[in-house]
Amino acid sequence: MSEASPGRLRALMQALQRLPGVGQRSAARMAYHLLQHDRDGALQLAQALQAAVQGVRHCALCHTLAEDELCPTCADPTRDATQLCVVETPADQAAIERTGVYRGRYFVLMGHLSPLDGIGPDDIGLRPLLQRLQTAPAVQEVIVATNFTAEGEATAHVVSQLARALGLRVTRLARGVPVGSELEYVDLGTIAHALADRH
């Protein structure tokens, strides 16, 4: 920020700008805040960063972030190995888990395709997914549960192609009117999909 900033302060501001969504001004505000009011928080963050970099890796099966070879979900032998639900993030996986209706296995891509942001096939877990599908003979159905955004749909397209090329059954989460909503307030695209997918 200031040209007169001491070297260590400037280095901290530059390092903070490597966080997504943090620009020059936010980085300065964060650095001032930590050094003025929360030096304990700064040291705690430093230790948490080092501990996470050392101890967090990808689950060997589902590609989510885990501390052991396998994440708790993949280590659970009671999960149904014939279904594989592909999601974008651990948060999406957690949302599905909270419903309590899915007992199959997961694959977490850790992102979505977004060419405009420079996120291509090699930046998300597409290669590990292909490997998983090739080495897991029990899988019969791939449930594509990426988000219903432009990026999520593009990602779903590629995932579906991968799975179909291996002769697997591919399904996608149903689009439709959210539970508890009134038609008057639902957007037209959603109603159109709900009409087309009526059963």
Place this chain on the structure above:
Amino acid sequence: MSEASPGRLRALMQALQRLPGVGQRSAARMAYHLLQHDRDGALQLAQALQAAVQGVRHCALCHTLAEDELCPTCADPTRDATQLCVVETPADQAAIERTGVYRGRYFVLMGHLSPLDGIGPDDIGLRPLLQRLQTAPAVQEVIVATNFTAEGEATAHVVSQLARALGLRVTRLARGVPVGSELEYVDLGTIAHALADRH
């Protein structure tokens, strides 16, 4: 974020939330980004945090953040010791320095009073400012250059009272129409101030 997050990942997300303006969702996004795409950046940030906490302190004279006993500006013997310009942040000081028209000394409060956010007199450098004014007999004029926001004006009021109680001359940056602007597009409060302060 996710209940299934490994402990180190959850600890990192919690530590990131100590940064101002970072909530649960941003913290999760930052943690995933660092562990997925920028582990070097994470380690660099950890080191920058530790180095700053160890090596950055307040300048003994002007209260800004500095690596030595005195910041470069206070260590400069050619600056005019009769004028003391009180600013909120190092960024504000840098803005005044860029004009090249001020050769006096500074005091950096490192914040502004904001009771609603729990920022009281002891959270910004008002006590060190009082001490500075009491122990710097050369100071004749205190130039209050806090921001023209509600918080900046409240801070200016307190700083002015402090300085006047010590018998010092207190001035405030002029409010008025910004250079290069057309009156038609200037807000009414600014025009009213510019009228009142006409000379």
